[in-house]
Structures are given as structure tokens and as C-alpha cells.
Amino acid sequence: MTLFHRRGFLRASAAGLAATWWVGHSSAADSPVEVAPEPRPALPLDFTKLTPQDTLFLTWQRDPTTTITVQWIAPPSEQIPAVRVAPRFGPANWTNGTVETKPFGNTDLKVYRCEFVGLTPGTEYIFQIGSSSQVHCFRTMPAKATNTFTWVSGGDSGIGADAIATNILAAKQEPNFVLIAGDLGYDNGTSAKVAVQFIANYSKHMIDPKGRLIPLVTCMGNHEVRGGYKGRRSDATYYLPLFDGLYKDTTYNVLDFGDYLSLVLLDTGHVSPIEGEQTQWLEDVLRERQDRPHLFVANHVPAYPSYRNPVGREKVLGVGELQRRHWSPLFERYRVDAVLEHHDHTFKRTHPLTDGLYDKYGVPYLGDGSWGKLRTPVPPEKRPYLAKVAKAYHMTVQQLEGPQRLHVAMENGSRLLDVYTTTGKRPAKRG
Ligand SMILES: [Fe+2]
Ligand SMILES: [Fe+2]
Incomplete structure (x- = not known):
């Protein structure tokens, strides 16, 4: 007997569920560093002109409460840029990361990857790539699910x-x-x-x-x-x-x-x-x-x-x-x-x-x-x-x-x- 020929299903209803679903937004804290997003130019699909900022993104390889992985795609570079990270608030105690590169499919481009471990849970950080003055920001996941x-x-x-x-x-x-x-x-x-x-x-x-x-x-x-x-x-x-x-x-x-x-x-x-x-x-x-x-x-x-x-x-x-x-x-x-x-x-x-x-x-x-x-x-x-x-x-x-x-x-x-x-x-x- 298939799942379609067996007894009918009851209908679940969303009625009665909270209408106040809205995702809570905490108030913005003062920041010592300007990290507001800036509009970026349209992507130059000329791969030779890609900069780290064109494809910069974050991901995880292990526990998101204490780690972050910084990645981007760019042409090969004789001098691989360094990445450094520091807490967003308080003294700027920078930690330098190690950037690894690997081939990006059938192209001359490289994937640049830098993982930071041992971070503090539930904390905002800033990071910089190479000599760029641009400062980026992220947060680690909380240690416990105590807040929404x-x-x-x-x-x-x-x-x-x-x-x-x-x-x-x-x-x-x-x-x-x-x-x-x-x-x-x-x-x-x-x-x-x-x-x-x-x-x-x-x-x-x-x-x-x-x-x-x-x-x-x-x-x-x-x-x-x-x-x-x-x-x-x-x-x-x-x-x-x-x-x-x-x-x-x-x-x-x-x-x-x-x-x-x-x-x-x-x-x-x-x-x-x-x-x-x-x-x-x-x-x-x-x-x-x-x-x-x-x-x-x-x-x-x-x-x-x-x-x-x-x-x-x-x-x-x-x-x-x-x-x-x-x-x-x-x-x-x-x-x-x-x-x-x-x-x-x-x-x-x-x-x-x-x-x-x-x-x-x-x-x-x-x-x-x-x-x-x-x-x-x-x-x-x-x-x-x-x-x-x-x-x-x-x-x-x-x-x-x-x-x-x-x-x-x-x-x-x-x-x-x-x-x-x-x-x-x-x-x-x-x-
Ligand atoms: Fe699809
Ligand atoms: Fe699909």
C-alpha cells in the first residue's frame, strides 16, 4: 500500500500560531570601527581583475561558536595577503591567521582560505586582509542557546x-x-x-x-x-x-x-x-x-x-x-x-x-x-x-x-x- 492509498491526512493549520513572528532586532551598540557596508562596483568578470573584496565570504569547517573561516577567490599572487582578526570592542589585540590557497576548478584563479580557531563565543570581531584599509566584521555563535x-x-x-x-x-x-x-x-x-x-x-x-x-x-x-x-x-x-x-x-x-x-x-x-x-x-x-x-x-x-x-x-x-x-x-x-x-x-x-x-x-x-x-x-x-x-x-x-x-x-x-x-x-x- 503506498502512502497515497492509505487513510487521509488531517490538516494542520497555522491558525493560532503567533502573529508576532517578527525576528527581534537588538539595538545597535557603539562601534569603535566604521564597518557599515559600502556599495561595491559591479563584478568585473575579467578574472584577472578580481580583488579579495569582490568574493569575500565567511563559512565554517567546525564549531561555529569558536571558529570562523574567511575565504575569497582571486588570481594567483606571489605574495599571499595576511589576514588578521581582533575583537570588535575593547583593545585591538590582533591575531594573524595563515592563508592557504588551492586551485579553483579549471581556472587560473585560486581559492584563498584562512581559518581562525579558539575565538570567544557570542563575540563580535573585526578582520582585515593584507594591506587593505577596509575593515570587515562578523560575530561568533553564542556558547549556549540562552537568547533568541x-x-x-x-x-x-x-x-x-x-x-x-x-x-x-x-x-x-x-x-x-x-x-x-x-x-x-x-x-x-x-x-x-x-x-x-x-x-x-x-x-x-x-x-x-x-x-x-x-x-x-x-x-x-x-x-x-x-x-x-x-x-x-x-x-x-x-x-x-x-x-x-x-x-x-x-x-x-x-x-x-x-x-x-x-x-x-x-x-x-x-x-x-x-x-x-x-x-x-x-x-x-x-x-x-x-x-x-x-x-x-x-x-x-x-x-x-x-x-x-x-x-x-x-x-x-x-x-x-x-x-x-x-x-x-x-x-x-x-x-x-x-x-x-x-x-x-x-x-x-x-x-x-x-x-x-x-x-x-x-x-x-x-x-x-x-x-x-x-x-x-x-x-x-x-x-x-x-x-x-x-x-x-x-x-x-x-x-x-x-x-x-x-x-x-x-x-x-x-x-x-x-x-x-x-x-x-x-x-x-x-x-
Ligand atoms: Fe534547483
Ligand atoms: Fe536541484
């Missing part, structure tokens, strides 16, 4: 005007970080210009209202890999040189934020098969983290699609079928709070699901990747696992406060699409 904090999630960006509009909307929410879970620029493992433009757009727009750069976390989608699926690491021509700090040995990993938040970042068959090693790793990782206050999974291809067909044909699997078979039972057993999925280019929220059916203690799947790409979703009447869909460019503000999670989907133009809450830890599915 927000981050933004989404997928399927591209490099067009709609993607840029979503970038700007996301940055306005003052998130601690952004997660884009696959299909970043749509370089397809073949276009260096697209890959650079995506990072340049991010660099230019993802600065919060207080002048802080917003770190970027990603996982792989089909448009990062030549051929889309069943590729080799070398087919992720421009993605892995940028993000293999986190994906050094595998194309999936987990990012632990202190002891309060874990993001499990998966590869839906683009380089690593879903079944086998990745599934075994996933079970181990989730088992160890089943009591974590906030446990999210993010992946690219949805287990419960809102556009593509989840039902297979003879010898052809339905979309998400392998995840539903191998991963969803683990999400249910090990108390995953929400799964973020993408690829179908819509807004969607499923009901909380166990075995594909409505269960108030089940797992919600939030998606479906329309940061800058759009399709018309199938209505919930035809897909009973869906609670709500919309054809809308969007990203989701994830607001965590104590045991409560507010998942607020916002459309370009700031229209509120959906407010959904999850609270505490649901019971694990037995068996």
Missing part, C-alpha cells in the same frame, strides 16, 4: 535578480548565518563565471544591518555537479574547492553548534549514494545527537516533493523514494526536529509525518527551494502529505528560543507565507 537567535535557510538560488532580492531580504533579518542547501549558482560543474558570480552576489548582499558579514553554510545539489548525479568529487568542479573545508573526505557532514544545535548536511546522490555508507553514517550521527535541543537535517532532493512525482514507474524510482526508504525512518527514530529540503522550486510545508502519514509526533519537511527559481506546486488535495504550498520565491527564517522553534517562510517583498512552530523534543518512533 535566528538563521535563514533555503535553496535553489541562481544568480538572477530574484535571487539577489532574496539575498537582500535574508540579510535584513539579521540572521547569525545562512544555509543554502544545494543548487547555489547553477554552475553545473562547468561554468566558473556562474560559480564566481554566485559568490560575488553573496559577498555583496549578505551583510547584516549592523555591518556584519553573514556566514554561509551549504550542502551539495545536482547543479553543483557535472551530470547532476552519481558524479565523482572532481565533477563538483567549483563547489568542492570552496566548501571542502567541511566536506574534506565525504560530501556529507554534520555541523555542531556547541551542544545546542546540529545541522546534518546530506548528499542526495550527487556524489555519494544515498544508501550504504552515507545511511550508516547518518544513523550513527543521529543516534549520538537524538537528545540535542535542536536537530535539523538539510538535503537537496526532497523526500516529499511538491512538484516532481514521488511515485516511480517500472525500473524508475520516484523522486525522494530512496530517502523515504533509507533516511526518513532514521529521522523518525532519532528525533529529528525538522528536515529542510529543496530542488522543486516552490514553497512547501508537509504535515508532521511518520511512515508518510500525518502524525502529530512526526517529522515536518520544509522546502522546497525557491530562493531564486520558481515552479508551480501540486496542490495538497493531490498530495495528502502536503500541508501548505505556494508558488513564491522565498527563504525561511528559523528562529530558535529555548525549546521553541519558529519556522517563518517569507516571500520576496516581505509577504509572510507561513509561520510554523515546533517545540521541545517529540517522542522517538519505536521499533
Whole structure:
């Protein structure tokens, strides 16, 4: 019996959820250094003229409460610029970092990477690159989730005007970080210009209202890999040189934020098969983290699609079928709070699901990747696992406060699409 031929689903409703979803903005503190964002010139796609400031962005390779990784793409340099970091407030005690370079796909460009460890949690820092007088700013994640904090999630960006509009909307929410879970620029493992433009757009727009750069976390989608699926690491021509700090040995990993938040970042068959090693790793990782206050999974291809067909044909699997078979039972057993999925280019929220059916203690799947790409979703009447869909460019503000999670989907133009809450830890599915 398939998930579509079993008993009907109850309808979840957003009614009664707090209308005061608005993300809190703390008041600006006085700053000893001017770090307000400045408009930058349009990217010179002449790669020989790229400066570090054109593609500068932050990411993480390990615990975001005490580390930061500074990266940019630029031509090779005989003298690699130094990076130094200091607390934003108080005496300017500078620490110098070590910059590593690596090839950027099939280009003459290099990826420049500098990681700082041993930082103080919940602290604002400034940093400088080389002899540039420009000062940049960022903040580390808090040591404990005692205060409300927000981050933004989404997928399927591209490099067009709609993607840029979503970038700007996301940055306005003052998130601690952004997660884009696959299909970043749509370089397809073949276009260096697209890959650079995506990072340049991010660099230019993802600065919060207080002048802080917003770190970027990603996982792989089909448009990062030549051929889309069943590729080799070398087919992720421009993605892995940028993000293999986190994906050094595998194309999936987990990012632990202190002891309060874990993001499990998966590869839906683009380089690593879903079944086998990745599934075994996933079970181990989730088992160890089943009591974590906030446990999210993010992946690219949805287990419960809102556009593509989840039902297979003879010898052809339905979309998400392998995840539903191998991963969803683990999400249910090990108390995953929400799964973020993408690829179908819509807004969607499923009901909380166990075995594909409505269960108030089940797992919600939030998606479906329309940061800058759009399709018309199938209505919930035809897909009973869906609670709500919309054809809308969007990203989701994830607001965590104590045991409560507010998942607020916002459309370009700031229209509120959906407010959904999850609270505490649901019971694990037995068996
Ligand atoms: Fe996509
Ligand atoms: Fe995709």
C-alpha cells in the first residue's frame, strides 16, 4: 500500500500560531570601527581583475561558536595577503591567521582560505586582509542557546535578480548565518563565471544591518555537479574547492553548534549514494545527537516533493523514494526536529509525518527551494502529505528560543507565507 492509498491526512493549520513572528532586532551598540557596508562596483568578470573584496565570504569547517573561516577567490599572487582578526570592542589585540590557497576548478584563479580557531563565543570581531584599509566584521555563535537567535535557510538560488532580492531580504533579518542547501549558482560543474558570480552576489548582499558579514553554510545539489548525479568529487568542479573545508573526505557532514544545535548536511546522490555508507553514517550521527535541543537535517532532493512525482514507474524510482526508504525512518527514530529540503522550486510545508502519514509526533519537511527559481506546486488535495504550498520565491527564517522553534517562510517583498512552530523534543518512533 503506498502512502497515497492509505487513510487521509488531517490538516494542520497555522491558525493560532503567533502573529508576532517578527525576528527581534537588538539595538545597535557603539562601534569603535566604521564597518557599515559600502556599495561595491559591479563584478568585473575579467578574472584577472578580481580583488579579495569582490568574493569575500565567511563559512565554517567546525564549531561555529569558536571558529570562523574567511575565504575569497582571486588570481594567483606571489605574495599571499595576511589576514588578521581582533575583537570588535575593547583593545585591538590582533591575531594573524595563515592563508592557504588551492586551485579553483579549471581556472587560473585560486581559492584563498584562512581559518581562525579558539575565538570567544557570542563575540563580535573585526578582520582585515593584507594591506587593505577596509575593515570587515562578523560575530561568533553564542556558547549556549540562552537568547533568541535566528538563521535563514533555503535553496535553489541562481544568480538572477530574484535571487539577489532574496539575498537582500535574508540579510535584513539579521540572521547569525545562512544555509543554502544545494543548487547555489547553477554552475553545473562547468561554468566558473556562474560559480564566481554566485559568490560575488553573496559577498555583496549578505551583510547584516549592523555591518556584519553573514556566514554561509551549504550542502551539495545536482547543479553543483557535472551530470547532476552519481558524479565523482572532481565533477563538483567549483563547489568542492570552496566548501571542502567541511566536506574534506565525504560530501556529507554534520555541523555542531556547541551542544545546542546540529545541522546534518546530506548528499542526495550527487556524489555519494544515498544508501550504504552515507545511511550508516547518518544513523550513527543521529543516534549520538537524538537528545540535542535542536536537530535539523538539510538535503537537496526532497523526500516529499511538491512538484516532481514521488511515485516511480517500472525500473524508475520516484523522486525522494530512496530517502523515504533509507533516511526518513532514521529521522523518525532519532528525533529529528525538522528536515529542510529543496530542488522543486516552490514553497512547501508537509504535515508532521511518520511512515508518510500525518502524525502529530512526526517529522515536518520544509522546502522546497525557491530562493531564486520558481515552479508551480501540486496542490495538497493531490498530495495528502502536503500541508501548505505556494508558488513564491522565498527563504525561511528559523528562529530558535529555548525549546521553541519558529519556522517563518517569507516571500520576496516581505509577504509572510507561513509561520510554523515546533517545540521541545517529540517522542522517538519505536521499533
Ligand atoms: Fe534547483
Ligand atoms: Fe536541484
